[in-house]
Amino acid sequence: MPLVLITGAGSGIGRASALALARAGWTVLAGVRRPEDGEALREAGGPAVEPLLLDVTDEEQVRAAAETVRRRAGERGLQGLVNNAGIAAAGPVELIPEAVWRQQLEVNVVGVVAVTRALLPALRQGRGRIVLMGSVSGLVSLPFMGPYSASKFALEALADALRIELAPWGIAVSLIEPGSVVTPIWTRSAEAAQGYLLPPPPGTEAVYPAAVAAMTRIAQRNARQGLPPEAVARAVVHALTAPRPRARYLVAAPERAREVRLLRWLPTGLRDRLVLATVRRMLGRGAGQGPGAPGRARG
Ligand SMILES: NC(=O)c1ccc[n+]([C@@H]2O[C@H](COP(=O)([O-])OP(=O)(O)OC[C@H]3O[C@@H](n4cnc5c(N)ncnc54)[C@H](OP(=O)(O)O)[C@@H]3O)[C@@H](O)[C@H]2O)c1
Numbered sequence: 001m002p003l004v005l006i007t008g009a010g011s012g013i014g015r016a017s018a019l020a021l022a023r024a025g026w027t028v029l030a031g032v033r034r035p036e037d038g039e040a041l042r043e044a045g046g047p048a049v050e051p052l053l054l055d056v057t058d059e060e061q062v063r064a065a066a067e068t069v070r071r072r073a074g075e076r077g078l079q080g081l082v083n084n085a086g087i088a089a090a091g092p093v094e095l096i097p098e099a100v101w102r103q104q105l106e107v108n109v110v111g112v113v114a115v116t117r118a119l120l121p122a123l124r125q126g127r128g129r130i131v132l133m134g135s136v137s138g139l140v141s142l143p144f145m146g147p148y149s150a151s152k153f154a155l156e157a158l159a160d161a162l163r164i165e166l167a168p169w170g171i172a173v174s175l176i177e178p179g180s181v182v183t184p185i186w187t188r189s190a191e192a193a194q195g196y197l198l199p200p201p202p203g204t205e206a207v208y209p210a211a212v213a214a215m216t217r218i219a220q221r222n223a224r225q226g227l228p229p230e231a232v233a234r235a236v237v238h239a240l241t242a243p244r245p246r247a248r249y250l251v252a253a254p255e256r257a258r259e260v261r262l263l264r265w266l267p268t269g270l271r272d273r274l275v276l277a278t279v280r281r282m283l284g285r286g287a288g289q290g291p292g293a294p295g296r297a298r299g
Contacts, residue, residue: 001048003073003126004240005029005065007056007115008085010037012183013133015044016229017082017236022048024237029069031056031085056085056111066118077126080240081119083112084133088189089147090215092208095198101147108151112158120166129172131239132159133232136179136252140263140271143279144215148189163247174239179252179260180226190219214279227251 004021008014009030018030022045030045031054032038038051050072054065069078089096089104112132123130137145138152159175166173193212200208235249250257263271 001025001027002079002240003027003029003069003076004080004082005031005052005069005078005115005119006082006084007031007054007111009041009051010034012185013178013181013229013232013236014082014084015041016233017084018049019045020230020233020237021080021240022046024241026080026240027072029065029072031065054115056115057106059114062114062118065115066122069119069122073122073126075125077124077128078119078122079126079128080131081116081123081128082131082133082236082240083115084131084236085111086133086151086185087192088145088185089192089196090145090189090219091193091197092144092211093146094204095200095208095212096147097196097198100196104147104151105154108148109154109158112155116162120171123171124169127170129174129240129245130162130166131236132173132175134159134175134177136177136250136256136260138175139177139250139260140275142275144211159247172239172245174245174247174249176232176235176239176249176251178227178232178235179250179256180222181229181232181251182223182226183229184223186219186223190216211279227253 004026006014006018006028009018010032018028018041022028026048028045028049030038030041030049030051032041032051033053033055041051042049052065052068053061055061086108087104089100116130132155134155135152137149138156141149141153155175159173163173197212232251235251239245239249250260252260263274266274
């Protein structure tokens with residue numbers, strides 16, 4: 001049976017991917033941060049799912065996971081790595097402390113690099129494939145999602161570099177770019193923001209609180225609407241099993257996918273105006289209130 005390691009498999013997309021891969025005949029090393037999540041996953045997925053404790057920001061746990069893979073895989077090496085673990089820090093850039101920025105990039109970017117580097121010897125040995133969990137937020141950056149978008153834009157760059165660097169060993173690299181998916185990430189994000197957002201400095205009270213309220217509403221909506229995590233898991237399975245895996249998988253409702261493609265290619269000034277209109281619509285307020293018109297940018 002082919003062997004895959006998935007990070008952040010305790011919930012949401014990671015959990016759905018672990019179960020889908022187990023059903024597809026893979027042995028799944030499922031990275032979780034709490035033993036009880038591992039037990040629940042094993043109960044749902046059966047003996048093909050082997051939980052392991054893996055916080056991607058913990059050097060010792062990353063090293064131990066690589067050792068487990070080495071022992072478990074032996075000469076056959078590792079056939080798949082799914083870098084899925086992620087968090088979403090949200091809010092106005094000015095109100096997010098540097099420590100939160102560091103944590104965002106540490107988990108979503110440095111953690112991906114650390115796990116990938118640690119497992120590359122086993123992947124090379126097993127002629128494995130790598131999947132990175134990007135986002136449409138890595139294609140179009142929305143206001144008040146700065147840290148999260150920055151992390152997902154970084155993954156776009158990382159995927160492009162890795163794909164070519166690892167081609168000599170036949171290690172395919174795929175980036176999944178989901179739109180909204182119904183998982184706990186959005187409520188977690190909104191709850192965490194309550195704890196770290198700084199008070200708005202003088203002169204910003206007319207803008208930031210309304211923006212934060214809109215952001216919370218968007219998070220609540222995303223927590224309810226969107227694709228099921230199984231839709232993303234299907235792309236993960238395709239990336240690991242198809243004879244010709246794709247470099248990118250945009251997984252979103254058709255209208256959302258069209259919107260993202262359009263926003264990505266519009267001149268910047270026009271894109272800013274469309275994004276602003278969307279934010280205002282979500283704020284449920286008329287023009288002239290909430291976030292002000294952006295400075296004219298040339299695309
Ligand atoms: N949901 C969406 O709409 C959406 C859209 C595009 C992309 N994505 C991406 O999909 C991935 C999975 O997110 P999700 O939506 O499934 O949310 P989720 O249910 O919150 O899953 C995130 C997982 O990452 C784990 N995690 C967080 N910090 C970690 C760390 N330091 N080390 C190891 N694991 C860690 C979490 O573990 P704990 O439970 O222990 O915290 C959790 O299992 C993320 O990369 C996210 O950015 C999600």
